[in-house]
Amino acid sequence: MSLEQYTKTLLPEIEKELQAQVSRLDESHTRLFHEMLSYHMGWTGEGAGREAAGKRIRPLMLLLATASFEGDWRLALPAAAAVELVHNFSLVHDDVQDNSAKRRGRPTVWKKWGIPMAINAGDALFVISNQAIMDLSKLHPAQTVVRASTILFDTCLDLTRGQFMDMSYEERMDLTIDDYWPMVGGKTSALLSACPLLGALLGNASLEAQESYRNFGFHLGQAFQIQDDILGIWGDEAHTGKSATSDLVEGKNSLPILYALGKGGRFASRWNQGPIEAREVRSLAAQLEAEGARAFADEMSLKETEKALGFLEEANPGGSAGDAMLELANILLQRNQ
């Protein structure tokens, strides 16, 4: 099977599992609560559908990892739902924290139902992710469930760490690229690392292969985030679906920006004077590039990509699922091509 064929087979099963998990709230006293989660997941409300749901990359990676060790991916579905629910819990809270009005082209949960409800909806997605991972106990020995849950919860703490750093950086004037790696390691790479690791664990891969897959996911996450950072400043809006200028205007602590802040040149002095306005974006992006920030980010992206692919080779996934995993990684790593 090709990645496309896997995706066609797996995506409906992932959605079915996610809907079954979220249906825990589908009761008489909590209908609207259930609706909030269904809306965020992309199933209901105006604009519902594939676009609103997102790509489900994390559960796909997890299930491909299981299948690549000749494990039965059906037995990993609760874990696949769990990682997607964790991702979405963090998005719902992120949107409140960043004051973002839109997500995947639609009003965010807090924009529709207010901040208190959005906090609680995010909490519920998180709780249900925990319940989903415990559902593995119907399919796996208790020891495996304990190991999988421990991996997931450690990952979740990394997520809150990364989120803390990201938010605390907003008030700091002394940032350098050394502050970038732990933040992005928590915010992006931790969960992308947990996906192939959990998949390998549930596919009964050797500890060595699990470790290789963990490293593969981590560096894939790093490379993916760096590319996202590059696109956030120099990207094409048509390709990324979001305003290419937003990272400068939004004051995001992305790699090119932290690189230039560490250099302390013209870009850094402008940045430290206060918020960037839309009309400055074109010249500041050029200034960033002139100071070497784009070349540096390109280089780091390439390095992380090579590491990721090296670890994938080391994991040595088999069969068509292994090929599909490589294909998925290549798509993630070359989004703008």
Next chain:
Amino acid sequence: MSLEQYTKTLLPEIEKELQAQVSRLDESHTRLFHEMLSYHMGWTGEGAGREAAGKRIRPLMLLLATASFEGDWRLALPAAAAVELVHNFSLVHDDVQDNSAKRRGRPTVWKKWGIPMAINAGDALFVISNQAIMDLSKLHPAQTVVRASTILFDTCLDLTRGQFMDMSYEERMDLTIDDYWPMVGGKTSALLSACPLLGALLGNASLEAQESYRNFGFHLGQAFQIQDDILGIWGDEAHTGKSATSDLVEGKNSLPILYALGKGGRFASRWNQGPIEAREVRSLAAQLEAEGARAFADEMSLKETEKALGFLEEANPGGSAGDAMLELANILLQRNQ
């Protein structure tokens, strides 16, 4: 040992376990993050100490339950930390949702560090509660850990359900006491029910005794909340530590109020006209009492108390820990005496 002696022995061990759990964030890049959690837990910052920490009733109940079946309470400490962390996660998010500036006499986390940071601090307390419950795997068979985690996570979903109902009631004009029970069952009783249940499980109690303890905790929670509701309208500020008038002014959906709303009398028509002002509180409290709301709440409280004590007797906890549990229940159920 008396309850007082148990408390003296257990509280320092509970605090030690809690601090060890929260210390996961005590790293170079997340010092301030760790400080936020330590502050909320009552360990650091202005006004730190016993008063700021709260009573730790939930972990105490859990450990007493373990000890009352001749289990070693030390082996239940990670679970005791977990329930207290869940309680505190919900408090941090509650304070944001309710716009509360003070908690246990001190500025709330969001008041000190802003809403985005407070959401993340609550998330972290929740994640750490999950990690704490998984730490049971160092002390118990994996199957016990899976059972304990499942109980905890089901309880957490109940918490978000109760929170949803409480918030959604703010906009409704058609509330009756039928809307009270599922809300308070989620917000208060679910976690108080999980504490003795988890303690009994970790003390290797029979399934029957676990079930009795679960019911004991649930009805204890109901009775406790009803008493809190009564005090919130007719209580003495010196005894409760919070303004006795606040439930009317804050528009809280407490039992006496929902009772009167269901009656549709004079209180209900005033309530449905808009927020109560401080100068109206005395006469409205008298009106509520005249409409039978206080007598009804007293009756319900007594019923729930009797149920709780009946289930405690059925659980038949042994030794001094069993006596201490009864003593703790009586203190909780007769707070104003």
